[in-house]
Amino acid sequence: MDDGQTIGTRRDWFLTGMKGIFSLPAIILMLSFVGFCAFTAQAGIPVEQVVFMTGMVWALPAKVILVSSILGGANLVTAFIAVTLSSIRLMPMVAALVPEIRTEKTPTWLLLFLSHFVAITAWVFAMERVQSVPRERRIAFFAGFGITLVLANMLLVGVVYQFVAEFPPIVAGCLFFLTPVYFLASIWSSARHPVIYVALVIGLIAGPLFYWLAPEFDILLAGVGGGTLAWLAERNWRRRREARA
Amino acid sequence: MTVLEGWWAYVFIAIAGWLATDLWRWLGVLAGNRLREDSEALNWVRAVATALVAAVIAKLILYPTGVLEQSPLWLRLGSVATGAVAFFIGRQKPAIGIATAIAVLAIGLHILGV
Structure with a gap:
């Protein structure tokens, strides 16, 4: 445990990652999720399905395409193709992040599990900040941020769902518009x-x-x-x- | 508009949503450092992936659902254009571009009485 004295324990770095929930990219993402929630509430998708979708389909463009496919009455194969094509970008993103955060001892199953938490926000956040984290603690740091971001948004969507339908139209409209504008700005700048x-x-x-x-x-x-x-x-x-x- | 019900909704989301996205993440892990950063194939994948997301963005702006369906197209395009100008003037900081675009939209919606 001498090791832990100098570079900080895994728990410390996991907590540091968790604190990333208060960063600007995380806050913009959460506001976008409120907008996405308004979109699904207006479309009449039940709240349980929206919370499930938030945790399972961790990529906002993929979720928007999935919901649009469902609303359009697309069959399973058509929806799968549309969603999977929009998610190809996750492969190079994950492939670029993995060499940055793993050590020789990192098991593949752990990387496969943690890859679920990679999406635009977590990727930009990790690629920016991981350089200042000791290599042995990068997995803990990323896990802290990624897992917190997903759980916080599942909770957020579950709580705000019943309120978004009653939002003043201007607020609902602006929140919905946040998604495309946020994607444009973050893709260009990253x-x-x-x-x-x-x-x-x-x-x-x-x-x-x-x-x-x-x-x-x-x-x-x-x-x-x-x-x-x-x-x-x-x-x-x-x-x-x-x-x- | 269709809404899925019962267990089928979760199977649908799990297959067309979760499996369709995490498949690429798993491949990404396996490719890991084996994937050459400077390869032309990866460049093509990047281009197709970005164009796909851009097409989704364009559809969200041009053909929105809900409240924005009734807002004029010129207001939505004007908001994005003003946001883009602010973004480039503001050293490409996302927050500046996003805040400007949303502010222009909110003012426009307010004036039009939406």
Whole structure:
């Protein structure tokens, strides 16, 4: 336990991670969840399902697509495809985070379990702050933050559900609008690769375009088509710049 | 609009929601440090993933549900545009862009009497 004296115990770092619930990204996420809760309450999804969904489907865009699929009467396979395509981004996010937080002794099952708590907010938070945490304690720190964030939002959704329907329309409208605006700002500011900017702009245009052309497969087509176009454009631009240099 | 009922709702959420998202997280763990950060394949995956989320964002802004359904499109686009200007002036701090966009929307909704 000499070790614990110098770098702090696991419990200390877990608690430090828990305190991250009071950080700006966590607060914005919680406000977005109130907005999401208003969306589901207005759509008539029962509160038990919303709380279950909050804990199980830990990615706000995936949840919005899942709810939209349910409301649109989509079958299980169609809903699965739409949600899974919107969640591909979780793979590179997790793959980039894992080498930052694990040690040689970290068991794979623990990483598989903790990966559930990786979403935009926790990822940005961890990638920013994990450098100042001793490597042996990074798992505890991330677990403290990630688990607290999920449980707090499940509780929040369960409690506010009965009130959101009675919110003044202006408040409900602004909270709902927080979700797209928050995603735009956080994706742009946390992007580490030029292709992200291109893909974000093309996706914003391709989404409505495909909604107009083929409303049933709009998100899928905009993602694969728009994303491939963005990748080609960025690669082309990068190669030309390298050739000139 | 459809709403699912009983145990089927939870099976639906577990398969189309939980499994559909955590599948990628598990693959992410397994890929771990094996995945090359500079590979072109990862760049393509990043682009498709970002475009997918961007398409969702655009739909939320252009075709909202609930209260915002009755708000004019120009107000929603104007809020996002003003927020974007504030975001870039404010050294790309998310809080600045978000607060500006929401403030413009709230003022607009108030003036229009929504």
